[in-house]
Amino acid sequence: MCGLVGFLQPAGLAASAAEELVRSLAARLTHRGPDAQGVWVDGVAGIALGHRRLSVLDLSSAGDQPMVSASGKYVIAFNGEIYNHTRLREELDQLESSLPWRGHSDTETLLAAFDRWGVEQALRKTVGMFAFALWDRQQRVLTLARDRLGEKPLYYGWNGDVFLFGSELKALRAHPAFLADVERSALALYMRYGYIPAPASIYRNVHKLTPGRYVQISTTTPRGTLPEPVSYWSLRQAVERGLADPFSGSDADAVGELEAYLISAISEQRTADVPLGAFLSGGVDSSTVVALMQADSFRAVKTYTIGYEDSDCNEAGYAQAVAKHLGTEHNELRVTAQTALDAIPRVTALFDEPFGDSSAIPTFLVSSFARHQVTVALSGDGGDELFGGYGRYQRTVDIWNIMRHIPYRARSAAAIAVRSWRRNRCATAADDKASRIASYLSATTLDECYETQISRFMQPHELVINGTGDPGTHVTPYSDQFRDGGVNAMMYTDSLRYLPDDILTKVDRASMSVSLEVRVPILDHRVLEFAWRLPTSMKVRDRRGKWLLRQLLGKYLPTAMIDRPKMGFGVPVGRWLRGPLREWGEYLLAEDRLRKEGFLNPQAVRRCWHRHLSTDRGESDALWQILAFQAWVADAV
Numbered sequence: 001m002c003g004l005v006g007f008l009q010p011a012g013l014a015a016s017a018a019e020e021l022v023r024s025l026a027a028r029l030t031h032r033g034p035d036a037q038g039v040w041v042d043g044v045a046g047i048a049l050g051h052r053r054l055s056v057l058d059l060s061s062a063g064d065q066p067m068v069s070a071s072g073k074y075v076i077a078f079n080g081e082i083y084n085h086t087r088l089r090e091e092l093d094q095l096e097s098s099l100p101w102r103g104h105s106d107t108e109t110l111l112a113a114f115d116r117w118g119v120e121q122a123l124r125k126t127v128g129m130f131a132f133a134l135w136d137r138q139q140r141v142l143t144l145a146r147d148r149l150g151e152k153p154l155y156y157g158w159n160g161d162v163f164l165f166g167s168e169l170k171a172l173r174a175h176p177a178f179l180a181d182v183e184r185s186a187l188a189l190y191m192r193y194g195y196i197p198a199p200a201s202i203y204r205n206v207h208k209l210t211p212g213r214y215v216q217i218s219t220t221t222p223r224g225t226l227p228e229p230v231s232y233w234s235l236r237q238a239v240e241r242g243l244a245d246p247f248s249g250s251d252a253d254a255v256g257e258l259e260a261y262l263i264s265a266i267s268e269q270r271t272a273d274v275p276l277g278a279f280l281s282g283g284v285d286s287s288t289v290v291a292l293m294q295a296d297s298f299r300a301v302k303t304y305t306i307g308y309e310d311s312d313c314n315e316a317g318y319a320q321a322v323a324k325h326l327g328t329e330h331n332e333l334r335v336t337a338q339t340a341l342d343a344i345p346r347v348t349a350l351f352d353e354p355f356g357d358s359s360a361i362p363t364f365l366v367s368s369f370a371r372h373q374v375t376v377a378l379s380g381d382g383g384d385e386l387f388g389g390y391g392r393y394q395r396t397v398d399i400w401n402i403m404r405h406i407p408y409r410a411r412s413a414a415a416i417a418v419r420s421w422r423r424n425r426c427a428t429a430a431d432d433k434a435s436r437i438a439s440y441l442s443a444t445t446l447d448e449c450y451e452t453q454i455s456r457f458m459q460p461h462e463l464v465i466n467g468t469g470d471p472g473t474h475v476t477p478y479s480d481q482f483r484d485g486g487v488n489a490m491m492y493t494d495s496l497r498y499l500p501d502d503i504l505t506k507v508d509r510a511s512m513s514v515s516l517e518v519r520v521p522i523l524d525h526r527v528l529e530f531a532w533r534l535p536t537s538m539k540v541r542d543r544r545g546k547w548l549l550r551q552l553l554g555k556y557l558p559t560a561m562i563d564r565p566k567m568g569f570g571v572p573v574g575r576w577l578r579g580p581l582r583e584w585g586e587y588l589l590a591e592d593r594l595r596k597e598g599f600l601n602p603q604a605v606r607r608c609w610h611r612h613l614s615t616d617r618g619e620s621d622a623l624w625q626i627l628a629f630q631a632w633v634a635d636a637v
Contacts, residue, residue: 002065003029003512004077005166006049006133007175008142010219015043021175026050028171032079032512035059040066040075045140045219049133050171051077054515056272056376062103069111070100073138079167080130080152081519082106083268088113088125119143119214123232127268127524131209133165140219148233148525149382150198150211150500153508157206158224163217164206168509169352172206173636179205182637187354187599187629188467191460194356194625195502199229202353202632211235211500233525239492242532254538255551257530259292262552265524266292266378274375277302279366279518280328282318284389284549284562285380289521291326291556293378300329304370304377306362307334308571322561333369340365340571341580348631350509355632356456356625357502358573363510371516381503382522385494386531388545393490396453400446400486408444415441432458432622446486450493456622463604463626487536495528574620577627578613585609585623588630597633600626 005025009018019041026037033052040049051065066077082088085106092099092112099112106128113122114134129151134143144165146154155172156165162177172178183204190196198208209215213229221227247254266289270276278290280303293301303323307316316332323330340361347364348355370377384390403411418438425434435458443449452458461467504520511518521527531539534548541547550562577585587593589609594602605626612623 002054002077002079003032003052003167003171004050004065004079004131004133005029005171006047006077007165007177008048008163008217008219009046009161010221010223011161012046013041013043013048015041018043018048022048022050025166025171025174026052028174029167031515032167034515036061036064038065040068040077040135042135042137045135045137047135047140047142049075049077049135054375054517056081056274056517057105059273060103063105063107065107067105067107067111069115070102071115073136074111074114075135075137076107076111076132078107078110078130078132080128080132080147081269081517082110082126082128082130083265083271083524084125084127085109086271092116119145120230120232123214127526129519131167142217143214144209144217145214145232146209146211148212148235149495149504149523149528151504151508151520151523153505154209155201155206156209156215157201157203158226159205161223163221169201169203169206173352179203180637181205182599184464184467184599188460188464190354190356190629191457191463191467191625192455193498193502194456194621195498195505196353197497197501208501235492235495235528238525238529239488239532242529242534245533246535247530247533247538251538251548251551254534254548255555258527258548259552259555261524261527261530262288262521263292263296265521265527267296269378269519269521269524272376275302275373276376276378277304277370277374278328278378279303279370279380280305280319280323280330281380282315282320282322282561283380284546284553285383285522286319287322287380287557287561288383288549288553289378289380290322290328291553294326294328295556300327302370302374303328303330304366305330305332306366306369307332308340309334309336318561318564322557325557325561331369331373333365335362335365337576337580341576344581344584345631346513347510348628349635350513351505351632352636353632354625354629355502355505355509356621356628357506358571358621358624360506360510361571363506364513367511367516367518368514371514374516376517376519377511379507379518379520380522381507381520382499382528383546383549385491385499385503386522386528386539387547387549388487388491388536388539390490390494390545392450392453393487393540393545394543396446396450396490397486399440399453400443400449403440403443403449411441415439432619435459447489447493450486450490454498456619456625463601465598465601487540491539499523573624574612574616577620577623582613585627588627588634593630597637599633600629 023039029052033054035055036053038051049066068075089109129147131146131152131154159177164172166172181204186200198210212233213231215229280286280290305319415438422434439452538548591602
């Protein structure tokens with residue numbers, strides 16, 4: 001796992017100055033790659049690549065980057081892992097027996113694949129998580145690419161005459177040409193969802209590359225022009241193929257096939273030349289991954305969890321029971337409230353743009369804890385999005401089933417009345433219950449109900465000063481194809497947006513901040529493609545999600561360890577904000593400060609803050625994302 005950064009300046013570069021600059025940019029990513037650094041510059045072509053390496057495969061200098069292909073045509077700065085690179089190398093050897101391999105890194109294999117098959121075909125052959133910058137020295141074309149589900153990040157954009165790209169915004173911001181103009185519409189999206197959906201970023205001139213795509217820029221591309229990214233793998237197409245070819249086997253057949261897919265993915269993702277372990281919360285997803293790891297291991301798998309003094313959030317006992325039953329070498333960090341509080345300033349600074357998911361705190365803590373013993377850890381993320389695990393799916397279905405049986409004309413009139421009442425009260429975005437009710441009443445599809453369900457603030461333009469442009473629309477473009485009561489439509493939306501831009505962003509930044517590589521076998525694209533062939537009844541049964549995963553896990557754990565309420569991976573921020581974090585909150589949400597910064601409506605923010613302090617029913621999630629933005633402003637603006 002690594003970090004990359006670079007820039008393209010078509011007018012040309014002074015090589016020595018460019019080398020010094022790109023090295024300084026890469027230094028901002030040392031946490032992503034503490035083991036080695038490298039730069040590559042072609043001043044005439046105007047390209048500079050910088051790389052920081054976390055050595056996982058081929059620890060020798062033969063794996064250092066930027067790396068030049070054997071043909072000399074390509075130069076790459078690569079972040080990630082190609083899990084099937086050994087099979088790809090064998091295929092390449094069969095086609096050309098005299099390939100001059102220098103080492104056994106997956107980066108070298110990937111370059112050889114580009115030489116043999118070209119960029120797009122090689123990408124389609126890969127299994128892995130990655131982001132890379134590939135320079136074609138002959139055609140003078142830069143290719144930026146990202147993995148299918150968005151496990152690894154990649155930002156890019158024009159800043160004046162310079163095209164900047166990199167793993168994290170902190171490296172781009174260090175370039176003297178960078179323009180740090182906050183995009184107000186992106187901020188409104190953040191206030192709605194708690195994260196900024198791709199391709200937007202918090203900065204007006206920077207974009208996130210969307211998963212499963214690549215984009216190409218050449219020295220002849222007009223300044224400021226951003227070609228449309230090209231899809232080499234599409235979630236929508238994977239879903240459509242799955243729906244067109246439904247799984248027809250029995251429940252037992254489905255369990256067996258899912259088990260085979262996961263065993264294959266886990267086997268590939270265990271490949272490393274460094275110590276490896278796994279996160280274990282005691283929930284269905286992480287327990288399934290660990291159970292399959294341990295069943296295929298001759299030695300005890302190292303597992304890691306954290307426990308809290310606060311019993312409301314403490315899953316450590318469940319993790320300990322699972323670990324004991326499976327026979328893992330279990331490690332638990334007991335976290336005090338003070339430990340978590342001390343981590344907050346560092347956590348809020350990890351993301352380089354506003355990020356409102358407070359579960360980043362425990363994710364950071366367990367990553368830091370595991371890093372003392374291992375360099376790679378497997379995680380159970382992805383099960384909720386693929387197998388219907390979120391409770392909000394059933395809640396939305398229940399709401400829609402009520403709404404659709406009430407004549408729309410009556411619901412619409414009621415929604416108008418609620419909105420009028422809200423305006424007469426001079427309500428703001430901090431008083432969103434009325435707006436949420438009106439949105440449910442006026443919904444014409446389940447998609448619109450789900451958009452209401454997942455929105456933190458229903459009227460973010462009232463909270464963000466000049467925050468126009470927030471569409472607040474569901475991204476599912478063809479929900480009529482999901483004939484299942486809506487659960488598939490919601491899973492599809494979350495896989496497009498929430499999974500890469502919240503869950504995987506959280507995991508990447510929290511783990512890489514301590515130089516830990518986290519791999520997610522449930523998100524192997526072959527597992528995903530199989531999951532979309534399954535009928536909804538194999539995902540959600542008796543109003544409970546992840547039915548098939550539970551059946552698989554039942555082969556390894558007793559039922560009592562599996563059938564328990566979902567707790568999530570949270571922290572009691574609501575209570576902390578009324579107690580030890582209150583002073584921090586007052587500092588960031590001071591009215592004079594808000595007015596001076598000019599991003600958020602002081603009246604709306606202060607109302608939200610006071611309501612939280614005065615009642616246990618405050619919206620702690622929504623308030624936390626305001627505070628996370630304010631902490632970002634204090635650090636970045």
